Amino acid sequence: MKVLFTVLSAMLVAAAPAAAAPAVQLQKNDHVAIVGNALPDRMQHDGHLETLIVAAHPELDLTIRNLAATGDEVVTRHRSENFGSPNDWLERVKADVVFAFFGFNESFAGEAGLEKFRSDLDNYLKQTKAMNYSGKGSPRIVLFSPIATEQPLDRNFEVPAGNNDNLALYTRTMGEVAAANGVGFVDLFSPSRSLLEQMREQNRSLTINGIHLNSEGNRLLAPIAFRGLFGKEPPAGDFTRLRGAIVEKNWQWHQRYRTVDGYNVYGGRSALAYRPDESRFISDRFAESPWVSNYKVMQEEMAQRDVLTANRDRRVWAVARGGDLAVDDSNVPPVTEVESNKPGPKGDRSHEFLGGEEAIAQMSVHSGMKVNLWADERQFPDLINPLQMAWDTRGRLWVAVWRDYPGRRPLGDKGDSLLIFEDTDQDGRADKVTPFLEGLNAPTGFQFYQDGVMIMQAPDFWFVRDTDGDGRADWKERVLMGLDSADSHHTANALAYDPGGAMYLSDGVFHRTQVETPTGPLRNNDAAIYRFEPRTGKFETYISYGFANPHGKVFDRWGNGIITDATGNANYFDAPFSGRLDHPAKHPGMRQF
Template sequence: MSTHPLLSRTLVPALIVATTLVPRLASAAELVQLNPVDHVAIIGNNLADRMQHHGWLETYLQAEFPQHRLSIRNLGFSGDEVKTRPRSANFGSTDQWLTKVKADVVFCFFGYNEALRGEPGLAGFRKDLGDMLSGMKGQKYNGKSAPRVVVFSPIAHENLESPNLPDGSHNNRYLAMYTKAMKEVCAAGKTPFVDLFVPSQKLYRENATPLTLNGIHLLDHGNRLLAGVIMQQVFGNAKSSLRESAEIGKLRTAVLDKSYYWFSRYRVVDGYNVFGGRSRLAWFGQSNADVMQREMQIFDVMTGNRDEKIWAVAAGRKHKVIDNNIPGLLVVKTNKPGSLAGGRHRYLGGRKAIERMRVAKGMEVNLFASEEKFPELINPVQMAVDTDGRLFASVWPSYPHWNPTRPRTDRILCLPDDDRDGVADRCVVFADKLNSVTGFEFWGGGMLVAAAPEIWFLKDTDGDDKADVKIRMLQGISSADTHHSANALVVGPDGWLYWSRGIFNIANMETPTRTYRSGQSGVHRFNPRTFEVEFHFPIGPNPHGDAFDRWGFQFANDGTGGTGSYVNIGKGRGNKKWFPKRVRPVAATGFLSSSHFPENTNGNFLICNTIGFQGVLQHEVSFNGADITAKEIEPILVSSDPNFRPTDIEIGGDGALYVSDWCNVLIGHMQHNMR
């Protein structure tokens, strides 16, 4: 009978405590020995990044060494190379992060992005890898000694036999070449090396179901199998990856919970306010950085608390996470107090707010849904209508980013109007615990959701109006500034997903054929069938609003300046301003297309404005040969409520025009502390 703590709970706690003091003897087959309190860091490209979200490698590591107290931190980043690792301002270098996590052991996953350069890039890659390894060996991230480094090759490109994806033969030629080069460089530098290219090819052959999402990025079960390969190659006689048990499942749950907090800290959204240029803004002697860095400290402590849970489960003990040791949040004094107790502001209810609205001749407004009736409906950002005519809305209560001491309640909501009377009857949470949802669009029987730094595919497969399929489709859209992050999502007539994105953000994305990097503001696009990404059209510095008219012509808007541009056919590079700008900023745009409205208004261009003019502007569109222009006419809607902040417009399944209202006293992100 096995006495391994994960297979048997018969061991007494005293024995478990005693065994934590005895390091496991290294096997002759082990490439690296893990000491009882080692800090293990994982760096590299998307292969490394996705590992933390599936949790298998850390689960097997912790199960293999139940007597240890291993602190494992994933620093993976989509698009990373041994030499090129673009980051937003003041994010910190890899060396700085390895020092922060006090790395004793570093697992390095590189080679995919470099191999895309083919044979011409091989000599430079050899040199860069050698320089990286010698540089790391000269560091003392833990403050005492050089790190023990293990280098892993890229995996092979899987042939999914899809007409939309390459078969991988071209990539595999160079991936094999770069794997061989990595082995030789590591041998020369006496650095442990693990070949994942050949074993991954074997895994592809032996499994009937695909292991990757797009040929290059592993799905959950693919990462489970690869983690088993890594354990066997690094630790020789590893047994943890060979077991399937409830205890392994419990351990993985604890690992994923820890990774949830660590990822939220390491890849914190709105980094420009945490450590970037806007972090230095201060009021009453207190800066954004003061407040936000305290929250980062809280994340660090909460992550460490979950390490304790992992160690307990690995050793067969029960443990409840209690976050009673976190530092307190800083109290933020508002520079715009309200008249109510504690400086709170008075907000109008939905019906009272409508009384403050004036609409165009022949139109009327009714309240469809409000926070009063549905408390989940806080800070709506974007709306969309499904094929059944139901209105969905993304909400962002955690704005500008999640406070770790509170529940994460950024969501996608479904608001069915069951009796078709123009009033929502229910509020169904389609997807919960998302991260700063800045937009979504229906596609492929589900929806594509922008939740920095990723784009997700969410789908309901059992008819309960709740997403049960959740797949990271694209990583690396940047999380530097949520105000400028991917927004105004729209699927174009060509089937590509378009989004607008502003400055301060740096995209690092891996596709089956290229590494896409861009710091340019403008319209970007993603093909969810081929997984390719392109820069489409320059506009900025902070584009918000992207719409196609009935003819398929595309129009993009800059949110900050309020200017609009006609996107020339063929991805034009010059901005064609097509209407005179009157006010700024712009939160969203769209075209009026509904038989409920007068025929002469159909095709009119609409703009949501949130400061200066608070309402929905209307522009009459004219086609003059090859030229398209628009002139402002009577607004669709204008409000005298100073807190009215329209964020999106959408034609509903009933033909009505829906307007979402953020409803907030504070709207500027440079005029007030972010909390």
């Protein structure tokens, strides 16, 4: 779809404030870091604001890195173990300029929390101004206010009536603190409120749940934010190719900054070191050869992702100047090859894997039962590491496959998939496979919903649909963000409906999840069971408990919820410890059945 910002600028004249003095002056080779909550976190995937910024400054060769995460506040950045502090990351990306989006999650404290927010924000600005992340001096800072909340057209979604009153208070406070500290300030609240009201009169919604902009909302907000930043009209033209290059670059960076399996990358398990010639392990992330630690290998992979992102910066710059550039990844550094700690008997140390019929022949089957082969990897080579499957109402078997467990490699060319298997000739065996969704990274579960599927791919929970009936996904939307994946096989999984239509997600240990909701941010340390109502958007912690791997959640015919923790095969009824607790409290030890 072509994006014509000339048309957008004309549409939004009424919603835009009068041009003011620029909030920032960008310079040649500036590194711009974006921090904050879900607003910029979601923006990076659409790329509209960044496209306007780059298009307006093609000669500057800007390097833009998004460090935002859903749920972030000025003093609360919920991250998994050893992720690194906000200052660590600003130094890593050599920030000359910091765009800071705060105030939304803090606003739920209402008027009572206003003075604390003022103090926290003032301290943050003073401390940040005193830093020298780039080696070229103090960073230039621009504060962005929250946007207004929308009363959704879908009346199943509810946004508390007082949200905008609180957001107005926090926006005004941000402007005052910014002025007192001599930093730029962009008021997004006032013009976005006008825009949302204007769209509502046209029976159009710009959010998915009243608080988070959809793609159209991000597109319409971009010119408003640009005017606030630079005090002038955004550039006009068809920037489809430029935006595509930016979105591709942002995807590469997102795989790096929000990498899955962080517990192996920089957390506790990163210290695990292996010695191939002795097939034994020690705990030392900096162990020297012949030891090879998780940390060593995974940091090499992170270095690959840094180079992949930088290579795509060069294409962005070329397209911004009116040309193009074929991305060349030949400069990506290698990663240390690690021998398996479970070598097989074959000459190349690999294992012999049985086909489906061979495996069935070796099974012990209870009397009166029979095992039939539906599909196997020999017939369908993409059927690799299946981790969840479900039958639909047409008799098709959907299977999530995890080709790249525990996470997609930086140079992986395919990724993981959600496949649909069919038996078209009714002989009891699959003879057709359709890849419904490809290019995934560590999908840990899915569930049918309406005319599509909900699929978990941390840190996001997606609603995905096939709108033209060809069996392949062509529409998708992030309905939740911020579900952690510090340990990829602990990521929210085992999606199950209760009798009332709510969906449950089981989350394991090591995670630091934070999700924004219309009633405030939800945070959790380590394991939990979450309850999500797709129809209303309500998301809550159902059980806060010290599970390890809660990989099973079902309801029996009487509506009793049952949870299985795969570590130790611990089984529980869910109701006895489903009482509400405030983060970070956990229920004490629970008796198994």
